[in-house]
Amino acid sequence: MEEDLRRQPGAPSTPDAAARGPLPGFDVPRVEDWLRAHVPQLSPPLQWHRLEGGHSNLTYLLTDGSGQRAVIRRPPQGELLPKAHDMAREWALISALGATSVPVPQALGFCEDLSVTGAHFYVMGHVAGLPFYTAAEVDERLPLPLRPVLGESFIDVLADLHAVDPDAVGLSGLGKKDDYIGRQLKTWYRSWQASIGPAQLDDERAHALLRYLSTHVPEQGPARIVHGDYGLHNTLIGTDGRVAAVVDWEISTLGDPLADLAYALNQWAEPGDPPSVRGEPPTSRPGFPPRAALADRYAQRTGRDLSRLDFYVGFNRWKSACIVHGVYARYLEGKKSTAGVDLDALKASIFQSLALAEQAVERLERHA
CATH class of the missing domain: 3.30.200.20 (Phosphorylase Kinase; domain 1)
Known part of the structure; x- marks a missing residue:
């Protein structure tokens, strides 16, 4: 924005x-x-x-x-x-x-x-601040001492968002409140199925993960505002290293806040992560808090039980694979210009998201 x-x-x-x-x-x-x-x-x-x-x-x-x-x-x-x-x-x-x-x-x-x-x-x-898309931008604009500050501010803002009662601020009509994960699974599985032909690509893991996720959905607590795309690319960061504003609310709705948390954590790369197919993420640089520290801070601020967080991590990885699968299909159909687009990288990101979803499910099962 x-x-x-x-x-x-x-x-x-x-x-x-x-x-x-x-x-x-x-x-x-x-x-x-x-x-x-x-x-x-x-x-x-x-x-x-x-x-x-x-x-x-x-x-x-x-x-x-x-x-x-x-x-x-x-x-x-x-x-x-x-x-x-x-x-x-x-x-x-x-x-x-x-x-x-x-x-x-x-x-x-x-x-x-x-x-x-x-x-x-x-x-x-107008808000004075800058987003971060790449590691190079972090090198240029965010000194090492401010990186822990940014991590804490980033997760605190999300916790504050999830503390807002949508009814109390006039947002009760923003979306349906119940069965957020169930509805999302149906929507994105339809997208995967519809894109198989145009993409000339299917993967059994997408179907197996859908079966697992749909039969293991945690009970949803009170519906909260979910941003839907909360990451450093949709925040404006001030010179003090703190979030000055959250932007791009166009896909926000009501739903399960833990799905929003897991999405944000999935975007929060760590230095030891497998290389991203989309370039170096901003938090892959040293000095940022790890995902586990952010999750712990969120739990302390909100009091929410994160024992099944890996379900939401896996769900979001699977959903990401479905989204990119649909984009890839539109490129192959000629509905979007492929000028400057790395189709191989798009395809690789589908497989990587499915692999990361499987890993999350395996962790969940080990600790069940």
Whole structure:
């Protein structure tokens, strides 16, 4: 979301909208008219800088003549899948969480009038911070003494999110509350099956894991807000090494918080892990707390029983394999351009996720 903060070293130094004409996805004059009427924190005309990242959503940093900054965000142009790029969902979440201890950008304005620029969009406050995608970014921007600070802040923010009662903040309608894992298993297994033909790829482990997971689902406690993609790539980290804001809430829903925890831990690479097929993850560098320490800290802060955490680890690894399998299928079908895409690495990541899911299940069985 605040993707200038994600790719700031390469951010443009001149505005994309020096002229008052339309940008891709935004009719600048009409949007600025709307901002004058609905977002008093900004005084158009504005400078517009395109921000990279954010699942292809069109996101710009706005700066007015007095130096006030905000971020505007809308879905990509073209035909979208149902429920994809849900700006109303993101707006609801940052609006509701703004009054909690969970750090989010300030909610400034939401436009559902399609006549303004052809899509819903919202405006949020600018947050000073940077995400981390790669180990090289850690080497460049995060000194060794701040790495334990970041680890503790990262897991504390997730614990704070899972402490929020969705009913108390007006988010009871965000999604179904019961059987989160069961519904996810059905959804992603359908995806795997539908992608077998187009991907020209099947793996018996995907089916065996589904059978095991579906018959060993732990009892779910009270539903909580699950971010769905919580990792350093979706947080903005301040110069003090702490999480300044959590961003990209478009797939968030209600469900089992331990699934959210396991997803975050799966992204938290350690120096001794097998090499990632997607490059060196940020936490593969020395100085970060290990996954076990993060899990212990989460348990202490929340009081939740993590004795079956490996179930959720295995579930998320299996789910990741299904997701990438579907992406791989779309590439092979020609539905997505393969320019610059390493298809072999995508395929390898499917197999690696299935192997890691099996390892999690084996650990779970050994300690049963």
